[in-house]
Amino acid sequence: MNESEMSLDDLALLLLVAEGGSLTEAAKASGVPLPTLSRRMGKLETASGKVLFLRGRAGYALSDEGRALAREVADLAAIRRKVSRWQTAETGPRRVRITAGFWTSRLLANTLKPDPDKGWLPEFVPSNAPLDLARREADIGIRNKPADHPWLARQRIRRIDYAVYGQPGSAEQYVTLPDDVPLPPSQRWVHQHHATRIATTARDTRLCLDLALSGFGRIVLPTFVGRTERGLTQLEGPIDGLSHDEWLVSHNEARNDPPIRAALDAVNSVLDRSAALRPRGH
Secondary structure, X not given: OOHHHOOHHHHHHHHHHHHHOXXXXXXXXXXXXXXXXXXXXXXXXXXXXXXXXXXXXXXXXXXXXXXXXXXXXXXXXXXXXXXXXXXXXXXXXXXXXXXXXXXXXXXXXXXXXXXXXXXXXXXXXXXXXXXXXXXXXXXXEEEOXXXXXXXXXXXXXXXXXXXXXXXXXXXXXXXXXXXXXXXOHHHHHHHHHOHHHEEEEOOOHHHHHHHHHOOOOEEEEEHHHHOXXXXXXXXXXXXXXXXXXXEEEEXXXXXXXXXXXHHHHHHHHHXXXXXXXXXXXX
């Protein structure tokens, strides 16, 4: 095996073959013409000195050796993204990747203000993505429990309570997410305790709020959300069993990078001010 001839670009294409299950799917995902992709996979196989593909009437399929190689280079896609960010870092403010739940992300998006002097911009990534902050797949995480990895710094930032909100005098029915999608604890509580009183559902959290604002039913919200929504009043709660601490998590080393440090300070300030607000009476 002559490892010096194995191209990182070709290894990245091998990962697409593994993910898509065929050269055809990898060609679609990469934009590389199928004949070119076939030629490059043949070159990669020659360089590896092993049989990476099983060839048959149905096309190419990865061999055991091919799948093993794909597992070995699984981190390559993340590395290439990091290199790309490094190459473009000097062209403008750095994007700091933030992963948080929907309501916290919404609060930050509505409250953070652009500041060119700080050299960073928020980039929100899904909270349900398999992101590993210890391996720097995100820069800042806002989580419901403290991180237990030795490479991660964590700071308790606020207590989150949940309550029932709705229009004054509204019927005792609820709007919530349907039970065929992954439910956060607050929406699971509705299904467990008030399943017969669910008026309607929406597959998007923001749409559930819009339905409640239009009077279709009550909704369970974090109190930091409900107390700022005009048209909604706290009708019940806080709800026992749903309260939890919220933690700010970042990589021990990366948190000292100036853009990330500035982002951490800004995020912490927003969440700290949110925690200090008093709930409206009900």
